[in-house]
Amino acid sequence: MLLRERYKVLFTVSILLLWGVEGIWAQVISPPRPVAAQSYTTMSLSLAESFNSMQPSGNFLMMRLYLNTSTLENMGPFIFKGGGMVRLGGTYIDASNAHEAVRVTDNELFSEAALIYPVGWPVNPYVAANVRTSITETFSYSSIAKTRFAKFWDPVMSLEGFGLAYNASGGWGMLNTRLGLGLQQVRAEDHPALTDDPSTRGVVERYKAPPGIEHATDASLRLDSTIGCNLRLGMFSSFDDMSVWTVRFDGDMRFRFWRFLEFAWTLGIMHDIRVSRRTHVAHSITFGLTHEFR
Numbered sequence: 001m002l003l004r005e006r007y008k009v010l011f012t013v014s015i016l017l018l019w020g021v022e023g024i025w026a027q028v029i030s031p032p033r034p035v036a037a038q039s040y041t042t043m044s045l046s047l048a049e050s051f052n053s054m055q056p057s058g059n060f061l062m063m064r065l066y067l068n069t070s071t072l073e074n075m076g077p078f079i080f081k082g083g084g085m086v087r088l089g090g091t092y093i094d095a096s097n098a099h100e101a102v103r104v105t106d107n108e109l110f111s112e113a114a115l116i117y118p119v120g121w122p123v124n125p126y127v128a129a130n131v132r133t134s135i136t137e138t139f140s141y142s143s144i145a146k147t148r149f150a151k152f153w154d155p156v157m158s159l160e161g162f163g164l165a166y167n168a169s170g171g172w173g174m175l176n177t178r179l180g181l182g183l184q185q186v187r188a189e190d191h192p193a194l195t196d197d198p199s200t201r202g203v204v205e206r207y208k209a210p211p212g213i214e215h216a217t218d219a220s221l222r223l224d225s226t227i228g229c230n231l232r233l234g235m236f237s238s239f240d241d242m243s244v245w246t247v248r249f250d251g252d253m254r255f256r257f258w259r260f261l262e263f264a265w266t267l268g269i270m271h272d273i274r275v276s277r278r279t280h281v282a283h284s285i286t287f288g289l290t291h292e293f294r
Contacts, residue, residue: 039071042228042254044262046288064089064106064286068230068252070220072167072174079116079124079167081176083218085109085250088135100146107138107150114178116165126165126178128216131158148191155188155195159236161214173221173228182214184236194274210238226256228292247271254290262290 044066067086072079089106114128138150163180186208188195195208218232231251237244252266263286270280 039069039073041067041069041293042230042290043067043293044254044264044286044288044290046262046264046286046290062089062091062105062284062286064284064288066106070174070218070230072169072176075115077117079118081114081116081128081167082112084111086135100141103141104136104138107134107136109133109135114165114176116167123164123166125162126180127160127162128178129158129160131156133157149193150191154191155186155193157194158185159183159214160185163214171222173219175217175219175221177215177217179213179215181211182236183209183211184214184238185209210240212236212238212240213242228254228256230254244273245271246274256290256292260289260291261287263287264290 044064046064046066047062065086065088068084070083072081074080085108087106087108089104091103091105093101093103110130110132112128112130114126116124116126118124133153133156134150135152137148139146139148141147159182161178161180161182163178165176165178165180167176168174186194188206192204192206195205197203197205197208213236215235216233219230221229221231223229229252232249234248236246247270249267249269251268252264254262254264256262265283265285267283268281
């Protein structure tokens with residue numbers, strides 16, 4: 001058996017044994033404890049001046065629709081953790097080398113759900129799944145042309161996993177972090193850049209499902225009645241090459257005043273060598289209308 005295969009088996013058996021021993025031991029020591037149920041939904045429409053490391057030089061003026069939701073509830077013997085994000089925006093670029101002045105930039109739909117079984121220890125077993133895709137057509141731009149590389153549900157990425165999770169909630173907000181085994185599935189039809197294996201010439205793969213290790217941390221923090229912060233870090237590494245990690249971070253800091261007006265700073269970092277060898281960094285400062293539902 002190859003050394004890599006041994007690591008796979010050892011890691012899997014270790015997770016299962018830890019899960020089982022923890023559950024039996026914790027049920028004897030202390031009963032499951034319910035969490036403080038919380039739910040936040042933020043919707044905003046804003047105008048922004050933006051910088052993006054993947055775009056050509058020029059002045060950027062961006063309009064964005066943003067929807068972020070997060071919930072933590074008790075569901076029978078389980079804790080349900082759910083969340084989602086919608087980002088759709090357009091940018092006007094005032095640059096002499098711009099092929100098209102008006103472009104779709106923010107274009108993403110993300111949804112996630114997790115079931116956590118509280119066994120009484122700080123970390124609890126979980127199962128989770130998420131899905132991510134574009135809402136509409138997405139293009140890359142050069143000085144003379146544009147190339148479409150995504151549309152709704154093409155490609156679509158999903159991740160199913162299980163392992164151990166830590167969660168906490170209170171008047172300050174909610175926090176969830178987890179580590180476990182995952183299966184990352186990518187499906188594509190017209191845009192197989194993320195699924196195609198370049199080593200198989202003449203064959204275009206439109207489905208890919210590497211198993212590996214997943215880690216995710218997300219938090220919705222309420223620093224006071226007018227200041228909020230949403231953070232999410234996601235990481236995945238395939239068993240095929242544990243030295244390569246896909247990393248994605250999304251965060252925003254929001255300052256609300258006069259009830260419906262908001263000033264926000266957002267930051268996005270993505271490192272995925274299937275897309276680019278460069279780490280993509282994008283941040284923006286926005287001002288607009290907002291409303292929060294609880």
